[in-house]
Amino acid sequence: LTHERYRARFGDKFGTSIRSIFVDETVPGWSPTVPEAFREAYGHALEPLLPALQDPSHPRHLEVARDLDRLTYRLFCTAFEEPISAWCREHGIAYAGEKPSRRMAQLAYMDIPGGDPGHTKAGAVMDLLRPQLRQNARAAASAAYWYGKEGALCECFHSLGWSGTLQDAKTISEGLLLMGTRYLVPHGFFYTTHGLAKHDAPPTFFFQMPYWPLFGRLSERVARIADQLEGTHIAARTLVVDPNAGLPTRAHLADYERLLHHLMGAHVDFHIVDTDVLEMGTIGEGEVRIRDIAADTVVLPAMRLVEEPLAAWLARFETAGGTVLRLAEGDDGAEVARRVAEAGGTSLRITGTGEVGRLWAVQRRGPGRTLWFLLNTGGEALDVTLDAGTPLREIAIEEGAPTLLRPAGGRYRRRVAPFESFLLEAAPAGAAPEDLPLVTVPVRSPARVRPLAPNLLRLGDWEMTLLDEAGEPLQTERVRPVPLANQLAEGRFRFAPDVTLYFGHAPTLGLPQMRVEYRAAFACDYPGPVELVVEPGSLVGDWEMRVNGGRAIREGDLALTEAHVRGSLGVDVTGDLVPGENTLTVKLTTDRLDGGLRNPLYLAGDFGVRLNPPRLAPFSPAGGYEDWEANGLPYYAGVVEYETVFPLAEVPAAERVLLELDHGLPFQDAVEVSLNGGAWIAMPWSPYRAVVEGSALRAGENALRVRVYTTLIRPFEGAWWDIPGHVYRSVETGEVLADVSRRPREGQSAA
Numbered sequence: 001l002t003h004e005r006y007r008a009r010f011g012d013k014f015g016t017s018i019r020s021i022f023v024d025e026t027v028p029g030w031s032p033t034v035p036e037a038f039r040e041a042y043g044h045a046l047e048p049l050l051p052a053l054q055d056p057s058h059p060r061h062l063e064v065a066r067d068l069d070r071l072t073y074r075l076f077c078t079a080f081e082e083p084i085s086a087w088c089r090e091h092g093i094a095y096a097g098e099k100p101s102r103r104m105a106q107l108a109y110m111d112i113p114g115g116d117p118g119h120t121k122a123g124a125v126m127d128l129l130r131p132q133l134r135q136n137a138r139a140a141a142s143a144a145y146w147y148g149k150e151g152a153l154c155e156c157f158h159s160l161g162w163s164g165t166l167q168d169a170k171t172i173s174e175g176l177l178l179m180g181t182r183y184l185v186p187h188g189f190f191y192t193t194h195g196l197a198k199h200d201a202p203p204t205f206f207f208q209m210p211y212w213p214l215f216g217r218l219s220e221r222v223a224r225i226a227d228q229l230e231g232t233h234i235a236a237r238t239l240v241v242d243p244n245a246g247l248p249t250r251a252h253l254a255d256y257e258r259l260l261h262h263l264m265g266a267h268v269d270f271h272i273v274d275t276d277v278l279e280m281g282t283i284g285e286g287e288v289r290i291r292d293i294a295a296d297t298v299v300l301p302a303m304r305l306v307e308e309p310l311a312a313w314l315a316r317f318e319t320a321g322g323t324v325l326r327l328a329e330g331d332d333g334a335e336v337a338r339r340v341a342e343a344g345g346t347s348l349r350i351t352g353t354g355e356v357g358r359l360w361a362v363q364r365r366g367p368g369r370t371l372w373f374l375l376n377t378g379g380e381a382l383d384v385t386l387d388a389g390t391p392l393r394e395i396a397i398e399e400g401a402p403t404l405l406r407p408a409g410g411r412y413r414r415r416v417a418p419f420e421s422f423l424l425e426a427a428p429a430g431a432a433p434e435d436l437p438l439v440t441v442p443v444r445s446p447a448r449v450r451p452l453a454p455n456l457l458r459l460g461d462w463e464m465t466l467l468d469e470a471g472e473p474l475q476t477e478r479v480r481p482v483p484l485a486n487q488l489a490e491g492r493f494r495f496a497p498d499v500t501l502y503f504g505h506a507p508t509l510g511l512p513q514m515r516v517e518y519r520a521a522f523a524c525d526y527p528g529p530v531e532l533v534v535e536p537g538s539l540v541g542d543w544e545m546r547v548n549g550g551r552a553i554r555e556g557d558l559a560l561t562e563a564h565v566r567g568s569l570g571v572d573v574t575g576d577l578v579p580g581e582n583t584l585t586v587k588l589t590t591d592r593l594d595g596g597l598r599n600p601l602y603l604a605g606d607f608g609v610r611l612n613p614p615r616l617a618p619f620s621p622a623g624g625y626e627d628w629e630a631n632g633l634p635y636y637a638g639v640v641e642y643e644t645v646f647p648l649a650e651v652p653a654a655e656r657v658l659l660e661l662d663h664g665l666p667f668q669d670a671v672e673v674s675l676n677g678g679a680w681i682a683m684p685w686s687p688y689r690a691v692v693e694g695s696a697l698r699a700g701e702n703a704l705r706v707r708v709y710t711t712l713i714r715p716f717e718g719a720w721w722d723i724p725g726h727v728y729r730s731v732e733t734g735e736v737l738a739d740v741s742r743r744p745r746e747g748q749s750a751a
Helices: 002-014 034-042 047-054 060-091 104-109 137-146 164-178 213-231 249-265 275-280 308-319 336-345 485-488 713-718
Strands: 020-024 092-099 153-156 183-186 240-243 269-274 282-284 285-289 293-295 297-300 322-327 351-352 359-366 371-377 381-387 393-396 407-408 411-418 421-426 438-442 447-451 456-458 464-469 472-480 499-500 509-510 514-522 531-534 543-548 569-572 580-590 601-605 609-610 615-616 640-648 655-660 672-677 681-682 687-691 700-709 719-722 727-730
Touching: 020 060, 047 060, 060 092, 060 104, 060 213, 092 153, 104 137, 104 275, 137 153, 137 213, 137 275, 164 183, 164 213, 164 359, 164 371, 183 713, 213 421, 240 249, 249 336, 249 580, 269 285, 269 681, 275 308, 297 308, 297 336, 308 322, 322 336, 336 727, 421 615, 438 640, 456 499, 456 514, 456 609, 456 713, 543 713, 569 713, 681 687
Parallel strands: 020 092, 153 183, 240 269, 240 297, 297 322, 438 655, 514 615
Antiparallel strands: 282 285, 285 293, 351 381, 359 371, 371 421, 381 411, 393 421, 407 411, 447 640, 456 601, 464 472, 464 514, 499 509, 514 580, 531 569, 531 601, 543 580, 609 615, 640 700, 655 687, 672 681, 672 700, 719 727
16 A cells, blocks of 8 residues: 555666665554454454453453454564565665664564664753664664664654754754664654644744754764764673563553663663573573674663573573573662662763753774763753763864863863763873963843844734624634634534424534634834735635735735745735734634634734733844843744854963853854854854854954844744753743643644
8 A cells, every 4th residue: 555656666676776665653453353363363252251361350461462463463464574675675675763672683574773762951861762673773783783773763853842953863863873873854844834834743844944054064063973883882781671472561661761760870881681592592601692793781671571581581681691680679779870880780880960860872893893882962061070980082073073071180171061972982182182271251232233134023812703694793712823623612602503404314514614713913103114914824714814904815915935934925014004013813614623824924014022912113123132021022033133242351371272262141042153253153052152263352352243043933833941850931921831742742642
């Protein structure tokens, strides 16, 4: 139904421009074949045992659950994994993608096994080590290594929300590289954000985002790190058994996830295994060797059922002198992680000030090379001391960037900025690294503020009235711009559904022709040009708009505009506005549940916006750095330029200087800076540093321009991202918006 249709149309490109068909979230369900297959496999019927399957207190519960789990696993491998894998090999493409798996051996069928973690904004505990196999980046990478695949992939970046920044994407990307992922597969570069498409597990990092011109810098950085890691593998003496084949409870899985985080916090190098992988290895004196890994410790998380082959293997390993650490029910692994680290499970000892456990590290080895890749997953700067028991040197990730690793009494020290990553190599330091003088540049208010795109007033609060056939009002409530079915539910509107009667089966309910009027009010004391902006797909039905009851504005009156996201439509309404109070009215008729006023409408121009109540006002260029509401830019999306000054007592006597921007507030957007009218310097993420010529600075007062590249959260959602609180807040009220900040992940219900 899928692969053959692709082959019929694009088969000539298979193996060249089309390398794989991405399989997404395919999972076995119930099948009519299961009862008979169960009888054949186990010699008795499944149907009488269904109560045992549902009732954990039933004496045969574990037996039936185990048997059904093993059976459906085998059936799915026979029905799906084997034929799809063979088909892909036959037609010259890779079997790749991500989907739930029962055990790691299921990933062996795939040419590029994958998962889909990587959806947390910078500052949160990263979601790369979730308990299910498809959610665990280290598990996918381990499977790719054990089974000799070309690498593991991850479908990343979705469900961050429209506040997703390059900082978020960088932190996720580098976290995945650290976990062993080779291929990053962004969830979506949306071809459109119009209509309801913008709500499909956003964000997009494509052309709609104001910072899209800087995205290539992330691609370049990821490529440089990946090039350094190429030909190496994660080196580990510790193996952690994946518990999913042991019928774990939710509590077991939660403890397993905590165990993995404790191991990362203790800087323990580990791989994930299961029974099948362990049985591939050769047990020697005090260790097991699997490919190039020689492990002396196996950690067994709690689970309901330890498979007999696994129990037998662990017994043989212990007899040979290997260490098995078994976690009891309710043990989150903190003590086990400490013991493993102290017993030599970490190849790089890291101490220092701050939350050193948020500095994740991994050792990788290849022919003639030993590397460590480190990432500060937290938003706090760290001062750390590093000891690998061998000489170290830092590898510059970005061209021309200075290295900051310095020797300290047989060890090494380094300051690590929030979300900063760096690479170390086991090698003599060689020539002393260049010590560049550090100049910290404060960005302070007051500033001159210049938006480089039209400003927006978001009309996101509407008075909705149901009308009768004569156009008389029936009920009025306040609603958001969402599909009509949602508005009817939110406003608890009373209406008579359209009932269709049939012979032979139950009647069906639908919407009748709904006549709806939407009204939004705003004030205006701005005399300049104003445009009414509509994203395509925002109004579904037969509609017209009027400003202050004036001329009817219909679809044919709208034309492409430069305001808002590309492809938006607009109409000049300057002549329709009056000083003081104004009203925009939308009359619409539809019988579609997904019809109505589904997205905010916008007013665009070079005005300022004041809130509560909304008002268009003359824009004042005098403002504060990042003070969106006070600057009259509460719904703005685009690039905004700030001009300010900073003092410098003296210019360092050096040809090159390390410049670091101090925003003076929590900050995660991409920026460009210009010193004293010089060229623009990109600083897309933390650390906001760049190497500049010493001649770019002056003693005394220096002119500073900062261009901030925003996200789309303010116009799309009427919200902003509170970095310290890690929540979305309403632009109008500052209240936490749970419906925005707690989006379900792709494939999950809101519950």
